[in-house]
Structure formats: structure tokens, C-alpha cells
Amino acid sequence: MTSPVPRPVAVGVDGSPAGLAAADWGAREAQLRDAPLRLVHAWEWQPYSHAPPEGPEAARRWSEGVPREVTTWLRHRYPGLDITAEQLAGPPPEVLCEVATTAELLVIGTVGIGRLAGFLLGSIALATVAHSVRPVVVVRARTAEEVEDRGRPSETVSARPVVLGLDLGRPCDDVIHVAFESAALRVAPLVVVHGWNPPVFYAVGADPAKDTDIATEEQADLRRALRPWREKYPTVDVAEQAVIGQPARHLLETGSRAALVVIGRHTPSPKALPPRIGHIAHALLHHCPAPVALVPHG
Structure with missing residues (x-):
């Protein structure tokens, strides 16, 4: 009798540092759970932390490349992890909430704006958190040094x-x-x-x-x-x-x-x-x- 396939850990990625932090956290969580990782980029994701190239076709190509680039980065950091990546069309909160229904949990990023000012929680993240039927983990963006440290063993x-x-x-x-x-x-x-x-x-x-x-x-x-x-x-x-x-x-x-x-x-x-x-x-x-x-x- 075979064991049931574990639900994936799903991550919303958007090409921003916050999305990268969420993807890194989600990969570690998937490793802990011995579960697959599913990266999802919603085509209508707005606003962009890093604006895509001008023009609809260039923007679409940029959007299609986001999950591929994150996948390449994660496979280097987490060899052996089962990772799938895809671009889905539709309003991001609706896309992410739908993805969450078949996931163990959904991971999304939030933008750090300063230690005293707190963190910016955008309308997309707020709507996703408010309407998801599955647990949602919100991960703040980290500095490049923090991301690199996450790749090293640490007691x-x-x-x-x-x-x-x-x-x-x-x-x-x-x-x-x-x-x-x-x-x-x-x-x-x-x-x-x-x-x-x-x-x-x-x-x-x-x-x-x-x-x-x-x-x-x-x-x-x-x-x-x-x-x-x-x-x-x-x-x-x-x-x-x-x-x-x-x-x-x-x-x-x-x-x-x-x-x-x-x-x-x-x-x-x-x-x-x-x-x-x-x-x-x-x-x-x-x-x-x-x-x-x-x-x-x-």
C-alpha cells in the first residue's frame, strides 16, 4: 500500500525581493515536510516592486520568466527538492486562493520598509490572507545578507x-x-x-x-x-x-x-x-x- 502523496507547499512569486524571500521560506518548509514545492506567478500581479519592460509582449515574456528564474535559483540552493513552476492568468488574490485549496499551505511575501515604520502589506496580500481557505504564511523581505545566511547551517x-x-x-x-x-x-x-x-x-x-x-x-x-x-x-x-x-x-x-x-x-x-x-x-x-x-x- 503506497503512502499518499503529500500536498505541496505553494508560493506566490512576483519577481520582487519579498517574493524571493517567500520562495526561500517555502522551499525550506517543503523540505521539512518532505513535500513538493509549487511556485505560482499570477500574470496580473500589480503593483510590481521591479517594473517589467515596457510594452505588453515584453511584459508578458518577463512575467513568464519569473517562475523559471526563481526555480533555477532554488534548485541550486535545495538540490533534490521537487519543484514545479507555472504562470496562471487572473487576479492574483483569486489565483492564489484557488492554488491554496490544493496546497498544505500558501506562502506570500511582504515588503520590508524599515524597522520602525513596520512592513507594507499590499492589497493583494491582504485580500489573499483574508479569503484563503487554507493557512497562509506571510514572509517579510530580507536583505541580501540575510538571504545568503539562510543558506548556511545555523544552530x-x-x-x-x-x-x-x-x-x-x-x-x-x-x-x-x-x-x-x-x-x-x-x-x-x-x-x-x-x-x-x-x-x-x-x-x-x-x-x-x-x-x-x-x-x-x-x-x-x-x-x-x-x-x-x-x-x-x-x-x-x-x-x-x-x-x-x-x-x-x-x-x-x-x-x-x-x-x-x-x-x-x-x-x-x-x-x-x-x-x-x-x-x-x-x-x-x-x-x-x-x-x-x-x-x-x-
């Missing part, structure tokens, strides 16, 4: 944790699964951050004993939610943090040196307009230097 990279932002008020099994699986694949620790706030009528500090009781209850709820996952992934070293305050702030602090940050994205309607991903996702996608995985859930 510090493998030691970086996977960070999971967990909202216990929503169904979250799919989100937890992605985080534990990602940590297990990387042989990395998993840090679970659950942000909570006391009832609006309750003043923190007014009753220290009550503060302790609420904090203990939140920690216990988190421990119960993770217990079956600890049993399923016994080799994953898990650290639990039930913290008071805005989850986005804690996730940005914890995730600044992470290998991956995983959060859920609630999906009230697949056709919701304008696309909405939530304030926590916005904060992480614009300011977190680590790759961010958004996992849709009900």
Missing part, C-alpha cells in the same frame, strides 16, 4: 521557538494543530501566548486575591486546552503564557525572534468585503519580523 535558527497566539474563546483546533506540527517539524520549542483581560467592571489590583484567582483560572483553562496536544506531540517542549493585556503586544514581544508566529483568522463569510483579518493579525503582519502564519477557522 540559532533551529533553536528559535514557534509562537502560538491562542484565543480560548473561539474554536481553535486547526490553529493549535498547525503550531504543534510546525514546532515538531523544526524540533523547536513552542511558546503559547493567551492574552486575557478581567471583566470590564473589575479593577485590576483592587483585590490581589481575586487577581490571583482569575489568573490561576486562565492558566488552568490554557493547560486544559493544550493537554491533548501535548499527548499527541510528546516531543514538543511547550511553554504556556496566560498574560493580562493586549495579545498583539505580547505576541510582538515574544515573536520578535521566533521561527514562526501562528495565529487564527476567524472566517465569518468567505465573501466578506472589504477583506478583514482582525487587529491582532494587522499588528503582526505590519510589525513582526518573523514569518506569520494565519490559519482560518470557524
Whole structure:
């Protein structure tokens, strides 16, 4: 009995440094999963970070060459990796969301615009993240030096944790699964951050004993939610943090040196307009230097 063929890791490439960073991250992920890598370039991708040659025919030839060039670059870096590349016609968010339906996950890039200013999340990336039915990993563009370093073995990279932002008020099994699986694949620790706030009528500090009781209850709820996952992934070293305050702030602090940050994205309607991903996702996608995985859930 043959083993089922694993779903590919899909990557949207557009000829930009952000697309190259996404392709490199996706290749590494495919290697970890022993899965094929599928590179996709959407012909209508706009705006271009590096403008193609003038004229429609020259632009089309340039577009056709993007996946081929990225494939050549990746095969040099990852010999033996099963890579396919193609150009598909259509609006990029629609193309990428369709590609994601048959993929284990979809990887796209975002443009770095400065350490203090945060990162630019374009309308294409936002629409793709908001409407994909599969997990989407958003990877920031890196400098040439960072890209070169990624090609060298590094103990510090493998030691970086996977960070999971967990909202216990929503169904979250799919989100937890992605985080534990990602940590297990990387042989990395998993840090679970659950942000909570006391009832609006309750003043923190007014009753220290009550503060302790609420904090203990939140920690216990988190421990119960993770217990079956600890049993399923016994080799994953898990650290639990039930913290008071805005989850986005804690996730940005914890995730600044992470290998991956995983959060859920609630999906009230697949056709919701304008696309909405939530304030926590916005904060992480614009300011977190680590790759961010958004996992849709009900």
C-alpha cells in the first residue's frame, strides 16, 4: 500500500525581493515536510516592486520568466527538492486562493520598509490572507545578507521557538494543530501566548486575591486546552503564557525572534468585503519580523 502523496507547499512569486524571500521560506518548509514545492506567478500581479519592460509582449515574456528564474535559483540552493513552476492568468488574490485549496499551505511575501515604520502589506496580500481557505504564511523581505545566511547551517535558527497566539474563546483546533506540527517539524520549542483581560467592571489590583484567582483560572483553562496536544506531540517542549493585556503586544514581544508566529483568522463569510483579518493579525503582519502564519477557522 503506497503512502499518499503529500500536498505541496505553494508560493506566490512576483519577481520582487519579498517574493524571493517567500520562495526561500517555502522551499525550506517543503523540505521539512518532505513535500513538493509549487511556485505560482499570477500574470496580473500589480503593483510590481521591479517594473517589467515596457510594452505588453515584453511584459508578458518577463512575467513568464519569473517562475523559471526563481526555480533555477532554488534548485541550486535545495538540490533534490521537487519543484514545479507555472504562470496562471487572473487576479492574483483569486489565483492564489484557488492554488491554496490544493496546497498544505500558501506562502506570500511582504515588503520590508524599515524597522520602525513596520512592513507594507499590499492589497493583494491582504485580500489573499483574508479569503484563503487554507493557512497562509506571510514572509517579510530580507536583505541580501540575510538571504545568503539562510543558506548556511545555523544552530540559532533551529533553536528559535514557534509562537502560538491562542484565543480560548473561539474554536481553535486547526490553529493549535498547525503550531504543534510546525514546532515538531523544526524540533523547536513552542511558546503559547493567551492574552486575557478581567471583566470590564473589575479593577485590576483592587483585590490581589481575586487577581490571583482569575489568573490561576486562565492558566488552568490554557493547560486544559493544550493537554491533548501535548499527548499527541510528546516531543514538543511547550511553554504556556496566560498574560493580562493586549495579545498583539505580547505576541510582538515574544515573536520578535521566533521561527514562526501562528495565529487564527476567524472566517465569518468567505465573501466578506472589504477583506478583514482582525487587529491582532494587522499588528503582526505590519510589525513582526518573523514569518506569520494565519490559519482560518470557524
